Structure formats: structure tokens, C-alpha cells
Amino acid sequence: MLTRRSLLKLGSVAAASAALPNQARSLESADYSIDIAPYTFEIAPKRSIKTIAYNQQIPGPLLRLREGKQVTIDVTNHTSNEEIVHWHGLFLPPDVDGAMEEGTPMIAAGGKARYTYTPSPAGFRWYHTHTFAGTDLKKAQYTGQHGFLFIEPRDNPGHYDQEFFLALHDWEGEMTGSADGSMNPEYRFATINSRVLGFGEPLRVQPGQRILLHILNSSPTEQHWIAFAGHQFRVIALDGNPVPNPQSVPILRLAPAERICAIVEMNNPGIWILGEVRKHIQAAGMGIVVEYAGSTGKPTWQQPDTLIWNYGIFAASAPVPSSNGNIIDIPLVFESRFAGHGAPDHWMINGKSWPATSAAPLTHGQRYRLQFKNPSSDDHPVHLHRHSFELRSLPKDQNIRGVLKDVVLVEAKTEVQVEFTADNPGDTLFHCHQQNHMDEGFMMLFHYA
Numbered sequence: 001m002l003t004r005r006s007l008l009k010l011g012s013v014a015a016a017s018a019a020l021p022n023q024a025r026s027l028e029s030a031d032y033s034i035d036i037a038p039y040t041f042e043i044a045p046k047r048s049i050k051t052i053a054y055n056q057q058i059p060g061p062l063l064r065l066r067e068g069k070q071v072t073i074d075v076t077n078h079t080s081n082e083e084i085v086h087w088h089g090l091f092l093p094p095d096v097d098g099a100m101e102e103g104t105p106m107i108a109a110g111g112k113a114r115y116t117y118t119p120s121p122a123g124f125r126w127y128h129t130h131t132f133a134g135t136d137l138k139k140a141q142y143t144g145q146h147g148f149l150f151i152e153p154r155d156n157p158g159h160y161d162q163e164f165f166l167a168l169h170d171w172e173g174e175m176t177g178s179a180d181g182s183m184n185p186e187y188r189f190a191t192i193n194s195r196v197l198g199f200g201e202p203l204r205v206q207p208g209q210r211i212l213l214h215i216l217n218s219s220p221t222e223q224h225w226i227a228f229a230g231h232q233f234r235v236i237a238l239d240g241n242p243v244p245n246p247q248s249v250p251i252l253r254l255a256p257a258e259r260i261c262a263i264v265e266m267n268n269p270g271i272w273i274l275g276e277v278r279k280h281i282q283a284a285g286m287g288i289v290v291e292y293a294g295s296t297g298k299p300t301w302q303q304p305d306t307l308i309w310n311y312g313i314f315a316a317s318a319p320v321p322s323s324n325g326n327i328i329d330i331p332l333v334f335e336s337r338f339a340g341h342g343a344p345d346h347w348m349i350n351g352k353s354w355p356a357t358s359a360a361p362l363t364h365g366q367r368y369r370l371q372f373k374n375p376s377s378d379d380h381p382v383h384l385h386r387h388s389f390e391l392r393s394l395p396k397d398q399n400i401r402g403v404l405k406d407v408v409l410v411e412a413k414t415e416v417q418v419e420f421t422a423d424n425p426g427d428t429l430f431h432c433h434q435q436n437h438m439d440e441g442f443m444m445l446f447h448y449a
Helices: 006-022 279-283 435-439
Strands: 032-044 047-054 060-066 071-077 085-088 112-117 123-129 146-152 162-177 183-192 203-205 210-217 224-228 233-238 241-249 251-254 259-265 271-276 287-292 327-337 346-349 367-374 380-384 389-393 407-410 414-421 428-432 443-446
Touching (some): 032 060, 146 210, 271 279, 428 435
Parallel strands (some): 032 071, 060 146
Antiparallel strands (some): 071 112, 327 346, 367 414, 380 428
């Protein structure tokens, strides 16, 4: 079967040869080691799932790196398929970023790779597989191949008493037909840190504490809405980047690959549920118990009235100044092509599907405005590798500034505009972070001139 992976196989081999001199080959031991291997875990009482994971745990091990301090990570592939690890949200050279389309070599079945890089920028990032799945929902991001990556800033004045890392994920997907006949995944289980609500250890807190939550949506395809019964979230960072205007909100929305960091004041003793707002997804398991010391009784859930989320409330409150210098617009239109009943739609950027997609070369140091136009009936969490972008125009906020991200959800029938500076030369992948959309053509490679 011809896939987006096989189309670049020859190019990947050449890139691997070219990249060898740039990757550490010393005999010194690595700072971290990651084993990619089959893993069976208990998701619920008497219910196990077979998948692929990092270091026999889901999520994979938390990697706490220091901003600007070089790190070496060995990755061994114990599976029967080629693999790769993408270091999502970091400003890395393309030969170690973890996307074969950019030139990072794949790790052969039974093979090993050594990644050496200097982590930047500081903040909450993550690492995950970046392979093709197609209709096999036991591969790629449908598996347990995801882990937390936190880049400690050179100076860390953060004030909190405890921190928790939480990964949202969906399991046991099946392709089902929608009303128009196209196919999309639906899931049997939804979890936080690979356990259904009530199974596994609660988050244990003390009255009066400030806790810092780092929440990742590692789902292959699904958005999630999260509330914490009896409490509010004070959002301080989006996709690992501090927001200029922290706000307290009752509910969080995370599209696939998005991360939110939020402070919660533990000022309401009891036993509470933190979980998905939509009842059918919480019923599939997406929730975790939060237990105050000394409290007893059953966990309590409080259902929010509405689903409300707006990136714009975290933007800078000062008036937006006029832009200095020339900004080049790059319009990107997202559309689908019906592929027939029982088949997933084919996705296109400006009328073309990967690998035929293209854009004019980037000039180093130039500021660009990406105009994401989505006339389709699907939402798209789009991701730009190796760079961050600034949100500038949203459906409800036409002129904003200061919110830096690497993933933004472009809702159906809307337009979003972002700006970034082309300051990290090398091939740069842009794609929808929904696995099925990416697999069906929603990708494009930016080249630097």
C-alpha cells in the first residue's frame, strides 16, 4: 500500500546518512533511555488493553530537562515496525525533531537511535510517535506512545505546593460511518493517565494548597472539555507558553496535542471529580478523583451549564500596536474530498493533499501571517513544528496579541490568523494533529529559501 511514509522512504534513507555526523556517537551513557515496546495494561477492573508504550508505562516517563543544557536520549525500538519520536513544541533542527518528512531518520524495527539536542523553549512540552496509522487503530497516536516533557526555565520562580501531570486519551477506537457516509473513529474508553474514573490512585491534596496542573490532550482525534467540581482553574500557560493575561475559568477545552497549565486553589475540602464535562465521555471513563486529606464519602461531580472557551481572554489587555515591518500573508484553505461510503475523507490544503501540498519558501528572519481558512464541517487542531506562533485573529477576537502556541483549533466554518517569525531554518512540517486527517493528506512542508 502506498502511504505518506512509503512515498518518502528513499528520501528518508538519504536523510539518515546525511544526519549521522550531526548525532552524538560517543560511548558515554545517555541522560535518558526510552524503550518502545508492546505493553498490556489494566484500564479498568478486569479489563486489559494491548498497545505500544514507552518504558512499560502510560504515559511514558516524565522527562524534566533544563533549558539550554544539552541532553542525550537513547531510544530503542522493540516493535516489528519502524518508529520515531517527535519532541513536540521544541525548537530543534529538523534531523532530530522527530518527523521523517523533515529528515529525521526512522528507527528500524529492533533498531536504536540517539537524539542529542539543546532543549528550548522552557515550558510544558511532550513527546510522541509520529507515524502512519490509516485505518489500523492500533498504531501511531492510537497507541500509548506519549509522554510528558517539561523544560525547566533557567530561573523558575513558580509558586505552588504540588504539581500533577495529567494525560487525556481515548482507547479502542473503531471506524464508524457518519451521516454523510464518511468514516471517523469512535472510542470505547476515555482515560486520564490511562485509568478510568475510580480506578487507580486519586490526587491527594491538603486544604490551603496551591496545586499546579499540567494537562495534555494526547488523544489521536478527540477534543476534550475538562472541569474540576467545586473549583476553578487559573490558566497561566497554553502549550507551555505563559499567557500575558492569566484568567480563572470553570472549564478547559483541549484539542488534540494542546496543553494547559493551571493553578487551582484547594479551598473547598471534600472528595471531588476532575473530568470530562460531556456525560457520555465521562461515562467512558475520563475522570480522576481528587481527595482532600481527612475527607470521607463518595466523589462529587457538579455538571457545568455550558461549554465556553475562548483563547482571546488570555491575550494582552493593552491596545494592539500596528505591526512593524512587512508581514507576508500565507492563505491556507482546509477542505475535504468525499472518498466514498465506508472510506475516510481525503483532506486538502489549498486544493492539494500530501505529498502534493506546497508553499512558497520561507525567508530567514521574515515575519509571516498564516491565514487558516476552514470552510469544512470539521474542526482542525493544526500544528506547526519547530516554531511557536502568535494568535492574531480569532472568530470572536479580530485583533489580539501575546498568546503563543504551537497548536490552535480552527473550528468548522471559521477563520483563524496567526503570525510567526521564520527563525529556525530547515524543513518545517505543518499538519492537522488529528491522526485520521493527517493520514488522509492534511500535511504540508515549509522549506526555507
